[in-house]
Amino acid sequence: MESTSEPSSGQRRIIERLESLEIKASFTEDLLDQLNMTIYRQQELIDRLAREVIQLRQQAPEGGGAAAPRNPRDELPPHY
Incomplete structure (x- = not known):
């Protein structure tokens, strides 16, 4: 039996593949953290906008404002 401290070419390939997988896993974990954030x-x-919509609905006149007729003069700019 031969005793060598150097890994064989097959072992080197496995080590390289393992290191490559570890690097990919590290990048994947980083990407996952970014996506979660x-x-x-x-x-x-979304929560803030939903609260704002609720506040706006509470401020709107009853009936949603569609029942009250609008005066076209209210739409004119002040210089007319």
Whole structure:
């Protein structure tokens, strides 16, 4: 039996493949963290916008304002 400290070419290939997989896993974990943060920020924005919509609905006159007739003069700019 031969005792060598050098890995064989097959072992080197396996080591290289393992290192490549570890690098890819590291990049994948980083990307996943970035995507999770993006989703978190988007959900915060959605929640804030939903609260604003609720506030605007509460401020709107009863019936949604469609029942009240509008005066066209109210739409004219002040210089007319």
